[in-house]
Each structure stands twice: as structure tokens, then as C-alpha cells.
Amino acid sequence: xxxxxxxxxxxxxxxxxxxxxxxxxxxxxxxxxxxxxxxxxxxxxxxxxxxxxxxxxxxxxxxxxxxxxxxxxxxxxxxxxxxxxxxxxxxxxxxxxxxxxxxxxxxxxxxxxxxxxxxxxxxxxxxxxxxxxxxxxxxxxxxxxxxxxxxxxxxxxxxxxxxxxxxxxxxxxxxxxxxxxxxxxxxxxxxxxxxxxxxxxxxxxxxxxxxxxxxxxxxxxxxxxxxxxxxxxxxxxxxxxxxxxxxxxxxxxxxxxxxxxxxxxxxxxxxxxxxxxxxxxx
Amino acid sequence: xxxxxxxxxxxxxxxxxxxxxxxxxxxxxxxxxxxxxxxxxxxxxxxxxxxxxxxxxxxxxxxxxxxxxxxxxxxxxxxxxxxxxxxxxxxxxxxxxxxxxxxxxxxxxxxxxxxxxxxxxxxxxxxxxxxxxxxxxxxxxxxxxxxxxxxxxxxxxxxxxxxxxxxxxxxxxxxxxxxxxxxxxxxxxxxxxxxxxxxxxxxxxxxxxxxxxxxxxxxxxxxxxxxxxxxxxxxxxxxxxxxxxxxxxxxxxxxxxxxxxxxxxxxxxxxxxxxxxxxxxxxxxxxxxxxxxxxxxxxxxxxxxxxxxxxxxxxxxxxxxxxxxxxxxxxxxxxxxxxxxxxxxxxxxxxxxxxxxxxxxxxxxxxxxxxxxxxxxxxxxxxxxxxxxxxxxxxxxxxxxxxxxxxxxxxxxxxxxxxxxxxxxxxxxxxxxxxxxxxxxxxxxxxxxxxxxxxxxxxxxxxxxxxxxxxxxxxxxxxxxxxxxxxxxxxxxxxxxxxxxxxxxxxxxxxxxxxxxxxxxxxxxxxxxxxxxxxxxxxxxxxxxxxxxxxxxxxx
Numbered sequence: 129x130x131x132x133x134x135x136x137x138x139x140x141x142x143x144x145x146x147x148x149x150x151x152x153x154x155x156x157x158x159x160x161x162x163x164x165x166x167x168x169x170x171x172x173x174x175x176x177x178x179x180x181x182x183x184x185x186x187x188x189x190x191x192x193x194x195x196x197x198x199x200x201x202x203x204x205x206x207x208x209x210x211x212x213x214x215x216x217x218x219x220x221x222x223x224x225x226x227x228x229x230x231x232x233x234x235x236x237x238x239x240x241x242x243x244x245x246x247x248x249x250x251x252x253x254x255x256x257x258x259x260x261x262x263x264x265x266x267x268x269x270x271x272x273x274x275x276x277x278x279x280x281x282x283x284x285x286x287x288x289x290x291x292x293x294x295x296x297x298x299x300x301x302x303x304x305x306x307x308x309x310x311x312x313x314x315x316x317x318x319x320x321x322x323x324x325x326x327x328x329x330x331x332x333x334x335x336x337x338x339x340x341x342x343x344x345x346x347x348x349x350x351x352x353x354x355x356x357x358x359x360x361x362x363x364x365x366x367x368x369x370x371x372x373x374x375x376x377x378x379x380x381x382x383x384x385x386x387x388x389x390x391x392x393x394x395x396x397x398x399x400x401x402x403x404x405x406x407x408x409x410x
Numbered sequence: 411x412x413x414x415x416x417x418x419x420x421x422x423x424x425x426x427x428x429x430x431x432x433x434x435x436x437x438x439x440x441x442x443x444x445x446x447x448x449x450x451x452x453x454x455x456x457x458x459x460x461x462x463x464x465x466x467x468x469x470x471x472x473x474x475x476x477x478x479x480x481x482x483x484x485x486x487x488x489x490x491x492x493x494x495x496x497x498x499x500x501x502x503x504x505x506x507x508x509x510x511x512x513x514x515x516x517x518x519x520x521x522x523x524x525x526x527x528x529x530x531x532x533x534x535x536x537x538x539x540x541x542x543x544x545x546x547x548x549x550x551x552x553x554x555x556x557x558x559x560x561x562x563x564x565x566x567x568x569x570x571x572x573x574x575x576x577x578x579x580x581x582x583x584x585x586x587x588x589x590x591x592x593x594x595x596x597x598x599x600x601x602x603x604x605x606x607x608x609x610x611x612x613x614x615x616x617x618x619x620x621x622x623x624x625x626x627x628x629x630x631x632x633x634x635x636x637x638x639x640x641x642x643x644x645x646x647x648x649x650x651x652x653x654x655x656x657x658x659x660x661x662x663x664x665x666x667x668x669x670x671x672x673x674x675x676x677x678x679x680x681x682x683x684x685x686x687x688x689x690x691x692x693x694x695x696x697x698x699x700x701x702x703x704x705x706x707x708x709x710x711x712x713x714x715x716x717x718x719x720x721x722x723x724x725x726x727x728x729x730x731x732x733x734x735x736x737x738x739x740x741x742x743x744x745x746x747x748x749x750x751x752x753x754x755x756x757x758x759x760x761x762x763x764x765x766x767x768x769x770x771x772x773x774x775x776x777x778x779x780x781x782x783x784x785x786x787x788x789x790x791x792x793x794x795x796x797x798x799x800x801x802x803x804x805x806x807x808x809x810x811x812x813x814x815x816x817x818x819x820x821x822x823x824x825x826x827x828x829x830x831x832x833x834x835x836x837x838x839x840x841x842x843x844x845x846x847x848x849x850x851x852x853x854x855x856x857x858x859x860x861x862x863x864x865x866x867x868x869x870x871x872x873x874x875x876x877x878x879x880x881x882x883x884x885x886x887x888x889x890x891x892x893x894x895x896x897x898x899x900x901x902x903x904x905x906x907x908x909x910x911x912x913x914x915x916x917x918x919x920x921x922x923x924x925x926x927x928x929x930x931x932x933x934x935x936x937x938x939x940x941x942x943x944x945x946x947x948x949x950x951x952x953x954x955x956x957x958x959x960x961x962x963x964x965x966x
Binding site for chain 1: 589590591592593597601604605607608609610612629630631632633634635636638640641642644645646648649650651652653654655656657658660674675678682768769771772804805806808809810811812813814815816817823824825
């Protein structure tokens with residue numbers, strides 16, 4: 129079923145949450161009827177950011193923390209592309225924190241899957257912006273004493289129209305959320321909890337599995353106040369599902385040049401316009 | 411040739427008055443060249459514009475003044491020593507100056523009679539037109555470009571009142587430049603980008619580069635360009651690269667501080683082979699430096715910025731024509747060689763207005779990437795080729811996928827640590843320079859073919875250096891010439907070696923403290939420079955000043 133998007137040998141550790149995430153991504157894309165050539169998977173740097181290496185689709189493997197601006201601009205250039213960013217908590221919320229905030233404001237129709245294992249994997253186990261208080265690492269030798277960021281709460285507060293949380297251990301749920309996020313018209317954030325088998329010995333598969341619970345079917349995801357309260361729940365119980373979902377005007381319809389729906393790269397500048405603009409200087 | 415200075419505090423209307431006069435003089439046939447000197451503040455302080463106009467080509471400002479419009483006492487105090495004996499100071503009666511050259515008019519009273527104190531600028535325009543023996547034939551048309559329609563009758567009346575308040579001081583000379591363009595370096599860069607087919611410009615505001623973003627935004631709806639104000643320069647450059655990858659002709663612009671933030675992404679453009687045009691409009695650094703002033707001190711920085719080794723090109727813009735044509739060419743080179751092309755401008759060039767022939771956008775036809783795929787085999791983004799250049803396919807336009815990577819990668823674009831592939835990929839990228847060397851443009855040679863003294867410069871020093879060479883050849887016994895670099899990295903060396911051989915003495919003239927061009931030349935050619943004229947106070951060298959420094963005295 130995932131053949132179109134192919135299977136590759138990876139450099140991930142056995143048991144890594146990334147396997148489930150990439151598997152579900154391929155399933156989601158296939159079920160949505162996407163062709164590899166119309167999908168762009170962008171990433172920064174990190175273990176999660178290796179995702180585009182292992183999927184048959186257009187791939188933009190850019191700089192650490194900088195995948196959002198590149199992906200957003202690729203979407204501006206060609207809105208026919210389905211643009212997905214797969215990258216980690218360090219890349220998205222640390223190095224790329226400023227871009228995270230401002231792409232919420234832009235509301236470009238891209239999907240942001242954050243593989244959130246609450247640790248730096250590629251650099252071998254330092255605290256990430258979502259690491260819990262007290263976690264001891266090679267750098268945080270006396271335990272992490274900086275408050276963890278709550279990315280879903282932050283995204284809702286900053287005005288994101290689609291914010292979800294899911295868990296790599298619940299593949300059906302993960303696929304369902306991925307499809308909803310890709311279908312959402314606008315910037316969609318999905319914070320995907322995942323274990324790091326090598327460097328995070330606290331937030332393990334079992335730790336997450338014991339705590340996550342699916343939002344009830346009567347949960348009102350269009351209510352921002354409810355969403356904020358629910359997003360704040362992260363402890364003995366961790367809600368997973370679409371925390372907030374509200375239609376908002378997207379960048380391409382707000383921008384006058386793009387509002388007609390013709391991809392920007394298909395709008396060559398006419399010579400008569402150039403001539404007319406030059407005449408203004410005479 | 412005349413030289414007029416308009417000075418006042420920020421917020422007093424120096425810019426608006428200067429803009430109307432520049433357009434009026436050009437409309438009456440003059441070649442106009444003007445520069446701005448302003449402080450980094452919105453109100454107060456001292457700002458001035460110098461408007462030079464005549465009936466031959468003008469390429470440099472001059473500090474010898476024929477007329478001063480003084481909006482405040484400071485203007486008179488700061489500039490009267492450089493006013494010729496035959497010159498005038500036009501000002502309101504409330505200014506304190508007792509200078510014999512002062513022509514005082516009661517602007518407050520006149521504006522009151524017309525009914526609005528804000529028409530004072532138009533009164534001055536009228537007075538200036540009379541002092542320089544101009545007719546009022548063009549003023550209505552010019553005013554329409556700067557004044558809202560409701561205020562037009564009032565401003566026309568103010569111009570007439572000013573015109574009638576003074577007597578002719580200088581004589582009109584007939585020139586043939588009415589049909590030329592009057593354009594700043596900033597606007598010429600923006601127009602070059604539009605003509606090249608720019609579709610996406612992302613930037614973060616930073617003086618003196620912001621004007622490019624504003625100029626493009628003003629044209630964005632008509633030319634169908636997306637102008638995105640990014641959250642920082644890192645986002646700006648990564649956006650430009652992302653849009654370029656996806657097939658939109660893209661550019662970013664900044665000044666040195668912002669360029670510093672863009673450095674890592676330059677390497678991304680280099681290794682991922684994604685076309686990128688970046689303009690650095692230089693200002694004096696380091697750090698915040700002098701935000702609104704001029705310097706040429708980023709050359710050695712931009713030519714080696716970013717870790718690792720990858721091909722790039724640096725083009726220094728010399729004048730408004732260069733700003734247009736070299737910007738167009740930068741897009742062509744970036745696309746054909748799939749690498750970053752850095753344009754170097756500065757505050758002087760960006761803000762200077764000059765009179766130029768109508769640009770011909772057909773002269774350069776920038777290359778385009780592939781929007782369809784006809785190959786039989788799977789598309790390889792980084793296929794090895796003889797030239798090192800792999801055909802660049804746009805994603806989403808065929809059934810192929812396009813994979814780019816900031817990691818070292820194989821032909822397909824996938825990450826690799828193979829020693830063999832690494833070496834082949836570095837060789838592939840660096841090979842692109844072989845092609846580029848063949849199309850480098852040699853520096854402009856200006857002056858006497860039988861020269862014994864050779865001056866060297868780059869970028870915006872072109873105009874002042876050209877005027878200096880003319881002044882020296884006309885007024886001294888020795889023979890002078892200059893080489894002024896536009897293409898500067900890789901450095902074209904053919905003409906340089908030839909002319910350096912002929913020279914008894916070589917002098918580099920640069921707006922920096924360390925002689926960056928001289929260092930680059932020594933590094934690339936082993937040619938050593940005998941003397942330097944270096945200025946780094948944030949103010950541009952004029953032709954007269956360069957000549958004076960060479961001779962150790964005034965040459966005029």
C-alpha cells in the first residue's frame with residue numbers, strides 16, 4: 129500500500145518512534161491520493177529531519193531550524209505542491225522558534241509534523257525545549273531546570289488554526305490526525321510524542337503509552353478556551369487528538385498577487401509591464 | 411554645470427523639495443545627479459541633498475556649491491564656506507544669517523496668504539526655478555507626481571508666488587536629457603530584478619537596503635511579485651532559497667548586519683545548488699556602525715562568507731546602469747550556475763539619483779530552469795556532467811521528484827558519507843567556476859591610454875573616480891587612468907595585469923580603512939599597490955576630493 133512512497137534503509141536506532149511516524153505519513157499520503165511528485169517533504173537537521181531521505185517525494189533537506197521558512201516560501205511559489213515539514217522538537221521550537229511563531233501568523237497552507245521526543249537525538253542527548261524539569265543529561269548535569277515549552281499551548285495562543293497532539297505508539301490515531309492536518313487549509317501543527325530509545329530514558333514508550341488518552345468524541349475543537357485548557361494538560365494524563373480546529377483566511381487568499389489561485393511560478397512578468405514601469409522614471 | 415544644496419532638519423521637507431527640483435531640472439533638459447546625506451533620525455538633526463545639474467553627463471557629486479536652500483540656520487553655518495562667491499543662499503527672513511549672498515523671502519507670510527503653512531516647500535521650488543532662469547512649463551506635471559490632487563492648486567499658487575519673489579541669478583542652459591530616466595541605484599536594482607522576472611522577494615528592513623523592498627512592493631501588484639517581510643534575515647534568505655527551489659525567481663536583500671545572519675544559508679545555496687541572488691547594500695560597520703551612511707567594507711567578508719568551499723560570484727554595482735543590467739545578469743548567472751550571486755551596493759549608490767538612457771530589458775535574457783522532464787531515466791538532481799552543472803528541474807511540474815540536500819549527497823540528492831562521492835561532488839561544484847571564468851567582465855578602463863599612474867577602484871567609487879581621472883588629466887601634467895571593477899569575485903585579472911605592467915605607480919581608492927581591493931588583488935595576482943586613498947568616515951569621496959588627495963592640493 130505504501131509502495132508509491134517507497135521503503136528505504138534508514139539510519140535510525142531500532143525502536144525509534146520515527147519508524148511509525150514515517151510509516152503513517154506514507155499511509156496518510158497514499159490514502160489521500162497524493163502522488164510523490166506533488167508532495168514536498170521539507171526538513172531541517174536532526175534525527176526526525178532525516179524523514180525526507182526515506183520517502184519517495186520531493187525533498188528539501190535544508191538548514192537546522194530553517195525548514196519552515198523554506199517550506200513556506202516553496203508553497204508561496206507553487207501552491208499546487210502539498211508541503212509537509214517533518215522535523216524535531218529542537219529544530220522546530222529551539223533553533224527555529226522564531227520561524228515557528230511567525231509562520232503561525234502567516235497561515236500558509238503547510239503541515240508541520242514535529243517529532244517531539246523531548247530530547248536532542250542527533251547530538252546525543254542534550255535537553256530540548258520540551259525536556260521535562262529534572263532530566264539529567266551530559267550538559268544538564270544537575271538536572272534540567274529550565275521550564276519546558278508547551279508547543280501546542282503556544283501555537284493555540286499565537287493564533288494557529290489547527291493544532292493537534294498525537295503519539296507514535298498509536299498508529300491509527302497518528303494516521304488519522306496526519307490526514308486531517310494535511311487536509312486543513314492553512315498552517316497545521318501536529319506535535320507527535322515519540323520515544324527516543326537511546327537518549328531519553330524517562331519519556332519512554334511505556335511512559336507515553338500509560339498517559340495518553342484520546343479526546344472524547346464530543347470534544348469541541350472549535351472552542352479556543354476549551355482548547356487552551358486541554359492543551360495545558362500534560363502530566364499523568366496527556367490528551368491526544370485535534371485540540372483546536374478553526375477555519376482561518378490563508379496567506380494565498382490574503383495576498384493580492386496570489387488570490388486568483390494561479391501558482392506564482394506560472395505568472396511570468398510581461399514585457400509590457402516592465403516597459404510601463406520603466407517609463408515612470410522619465 | 412550647477413550645484414545646489416538643500417539642507418534642514420529631518421522632517422522639514424528636504425527630500426520632498428529636492429525630489430520636485432530634480433524632476434523639474436531633468437524635465438527642462440538637464441542631466442541631473444543628486445546625493446543624500448542624512449542622519450539616522452526621523453526628526454531634527456541635519457540632513458541635506460546635493461543636486462548637481464548640467465548639460466553633460468554627471469557621475470559624481472561635488473562639494474563646491476552654487477546655491478544653498480537653507481531651511482534652518484545650521485544649514486548656512488555648515489555649508490556657507492563651500493558656497494562660491496557668485497552663489498546664493500535662499501532662505502526665510504527669520505534666518506539669522508548676514509551673509510551678503512543671502513536672498514531672504516518672507517515664506518511664512520506668503521504661505522499664510524496662500525492659506526497653508528505646508529506650501530513653504532513649493533514657494534522655495536518656485537524661487538529656485540526663477541533663480542536658475544527656468545520656465546514654469548514643466549512644474550505642474552512634476553507637482554502631480556509628488557502632491558495629492560486636492561493640494562495641487564495651492565501648491566501651484568505657491569510655486570508662482572516663489573517664482574515672482576526673486577530675480578534671475580544664473581542663466582538657463584539647453585540640455586538634451588528630458589527623455590532620459592532619472593533613477594536611483596535602489597530603484598534601478600528593483601527594476602533590474604523585475605525585468606529579470608523576479609517573482610519572490612523576502613527581506614527584513616535594514617538601512618540602506620529597505621528601499622529595494624519598498625520599491626518592489628510598490629510594483630508588486632502590477633508585476634505580480636510576492637514581497638514578503640520576513641521575521642529576520644535568516645528567514646528571509648531561507649525563504650528566497652525555498653521559493654527558488656520551487657521555481658520562483660527569487661531574491662533577498664539586506665545590509666552587512668543582516669548579511670551576517672544570512673551567511674549559513676549562502677552555503678546551503680552553494681551545496682544544494684539552488685540559485686540565489688542576494689544584495690548587500692553596504693553601510694559602515696561593524697555591528698550597527700553608521701546606519702544611514704556609506705562604506706565599501708564588506709568585500710572580503712562576502713567573498714568568503716560561510717563555512718566550507720563552494721562557488722559563488724560577487725558583482726559590485728558601479729552606477730545606475732550597472733544596478734539595472736548587473737542585477738538582471740545576476741539572475742542569469744545564479745540560474746545557469748545554480749549558485750549564490752552576491753550584489754554589492756552601498757548607501758551612496760543606492761540613494762544617488764542619476765540621469766541615464768532608458769534601460770533596455772531585452773539586452774539580457776535570464777536563463778530559466780526546466781519545467782518539464784523529457785529524460786528516459788529517473789531524474790537525478792545532481793547528475794555528474796562535464797560542466798559540473800546538472801539540469802535543474804522544478805518540483806511538481808513532472809512525474810519526477812526533486813531532492814535537494816544541505817548534507818553532502820549523491821547524484822539523486824540523498825545523504826552520503828562516501829569518500830568517493832564527496833570528492834566527486836566537491837569537484838563537480840567547483841568545476842562550475844571554470845565556466846564562470848570565461849564570462850567574467852573585465853574592469854572598466856577610464857582615462858588616458860598613455861597613463862603612468864593607474865588608479866584602482868570598485869563599485870560605487872566609479873563615478874567619483876571617473877571625474878577624478880578627468881580632472882587630473884585636464885589640470886595636471888601627468889597622465890592618469892583608472893580600472894574600476896564590477897565583476898570582482900572571482901577577480902578578472904587579464905586587463906589588470908596588462909595595465910599594472912604599464913603603470914609607474916598604482917593607487918587604490920576605496921571607501922574602507924584596510925584597502926580590501928588591494929588585498930584581494932595581491933592575493934589573486936601578487937600585484938602590490940604603491941599607495942592608497944582610503945576614506946571610512948561614512949561620507950563619499952567626490953571626484954574633486956580624490957584629485958585633491960592625489961595632488962596634495964586643489965586641482966581646480
